[in-house]
Amino acid sequence: MMIGVILAAGMGTRLMPLTKEIPKALLEINEMTLLERMIRNCIEADISKFIVVVGYNRDKVTDLCPVLAERYGVEIKTLTNEKYEVTNTSVSTYIASQMIEENPEDFVLVNGDNVVDPEIIKRIAGCRHTGMIIDNYKKLNEESFKIIIENEQSNEDKSISTGQIASIGKQLDIDSSSGEFIGVSKVISDDISDFNEILSQLIDENPQNYYDFAYKDLSRIRTIDYVMTNGLKWTEIDDHTDWENAQKLVDELEN
Template sequence: MISVILSAGMGKRLRPLTDNIPKPLLEINDMTLLERMIKNCIGAGITDYIIITGYNGEKVVNFSKKLEEKYNITVKTIENERYDVTNTSVSTYLASKHIQENNLDDFILINGDNVVDPEIINRIAIRENTSMVVDNFKDLNEESFKLIIQDKVVSEDNLIASGIIKEIGKEIDIESSTGEFIGVSKVSKKDIQKFNEILEELMADDEQNYYDFAYKNLSSLSKIDFVLTNGLKWTEIDDKNDFSYAQKLIQEFEG
């Protein structure tokens, strides 16, 4: 299994913190977000990584080499040369197409500005099907990347749901939503070709599309597991309030 970490964005809402470095290289408790996420993935048994670079990409490349030596892992960096005029669908496709062309394994896809309870990575790593982590616990708001799961069936232990994605996006009515997609997912090897074909359609329509939308069409073609957080904590760091919350979470996780 491979971990793909998207690290191309500019992090404009975090300036001046990101004036000279991309978000994944921001430090909390003397460790970058990128290194902490890789440690989480190593804990789930993952040793191969693809990191998509863009803004200040050379710093991510150089740091990745240090991580390779430190943790005895393999890290491949792929540059999104058009990071400033494209979005995550393009960055994701660069990695996923490389994986398909080289007949590689399943991959976990992670937004590089995420801070998560390590158990979240453990839970999705063991899924055989294509999977998405959905927060079914926290209060939603207008900025939440919400989804509605149609024909939802939940496992007896309340950890996994199945169904078809009826809608996904920020504009969805909160009351109708099943929960929030947290930016951690897994694409099974058997679905990679279909996933890439859907990404190609998204990019042709608009290069500013998010990869998240690809899962809607994929859910009608292949079974997707929805891994429920059930209160496990996480945050995506979009602004300074998120960064402050991430600091509190890491203090909680690391004790």
Template structure:
């Protein structure tokens, strides 16, 4: 059994976070989300992987190499142009000679589901999930133990069962990939390939997904995924905690990190290597702090993803935010994270305002952003890489 993991896309909806790296290399609980996918597969005994790369693929290849660090083997194959899921899976055909699991590198999946999936014997099996908003997904119509129809994002969905983007295939799929035509989105869609299999009378099975499944498609989805992963951590301290610091719950502290007196940390929280935390700061649950991060005096951080080499100056507040690499918060920077009128927060994706559906969301900050002292940032603001603010500036969306 092999796993083919698609990791070729940029993740344009995740901009500016993906300006310097592919989406699958964004950190969740201080490790790339692709690593969490690989580890879920390892837990069910899969040791051979094909990772399909494309956008800024060197970051993936440099980090994972041939997989020896995890006791596995990884083949990397390039998708020259991002022409859809069928095209991406087709790139792996030379590395596959039997059944294989196919996953996307930007999702969280429970190993329990993979264990059930690989028990199937059909030529193709699709993972399905019941959701309240099926029109945003590919809808899967089933009958008895097989799939009878796949409908991409219908306006009036006949059922609430959707495609979870996790499959089991044998090599029959490649024949149908070769026959797949361009979709209206100008891509070769694996769901079109599978619909042809159904039309030809091939038994396409399905496996309901009842465990954790999170598709990280938008920047704020990282907060949900990060929280889900942190809920599973076990406390560990490889750094130094001064005697007047307080740690509650499950907290991981990396090698070379110092937590200074007066720091108050409520887990689950993970803090990376060589960080300087405090004194007198408050780190609240569901926060991951990368390597070489400085959090100063009087800082409060809550439910955030803070990436490597970021510095958060004293008297700063950040909540429900995703902060890129190498940012610097001037003293007294405040990030609003709750609309006071009770409505859901809007943010920007690909230049358009979208409803996040969230009542709490702070800032989405790219890499190397610097804020002047006493900067105020309103809810849902997106800040591009390399930007800066003046002292006392107010940022509105």
């Protein structure tokens, strides 16, 4: 069994007024919320248990989740980040991963504001180790969440590589970067304890940290698969330009 963890606590301030009454995960494209579309993607990858971490306008999400659970015959639990206004994704992730550690299972972790080709979820769900989806095609810019992998070794078709993370973050030099982490990852059950310990340290340092940084230290002690998009399309939705791109991408994927 595998759990899908969807982070949906953020306020989405750069998308106002679209997010004035609802969190980003409940924005609709072609009459379907981003949350429902991501759950469907995960179901296609044989994931049938979900944790949705809520915060901003949480009642809207907690009301929808039982409807989606019944519609698709899956289990959906909601957990609340009470401090969503003053924390970031490290805290939301820790809330879910702490619970999973009590009865460890592999989990796929996705940002609730992502629109992705469903094949991306299948690829991350299918990797043997803890893994991260890395876009090795898209042109990087200052906003890209870049990653530099050292001691990198790739498989024959260069779809998966391993190695240690030298650096991760938006501030990295574009030419030195291996690609962009797209906010889709997987933690296997054997790695959850170490992952949570690193997350806890990140939160103690700064509750505004992203969970993404935890993979840097984890890569020093555990094997991480870097699963390349190799041209598969996706977008995060941070601002109105992203929102327009997401609508075009959904139309492209559905047609």
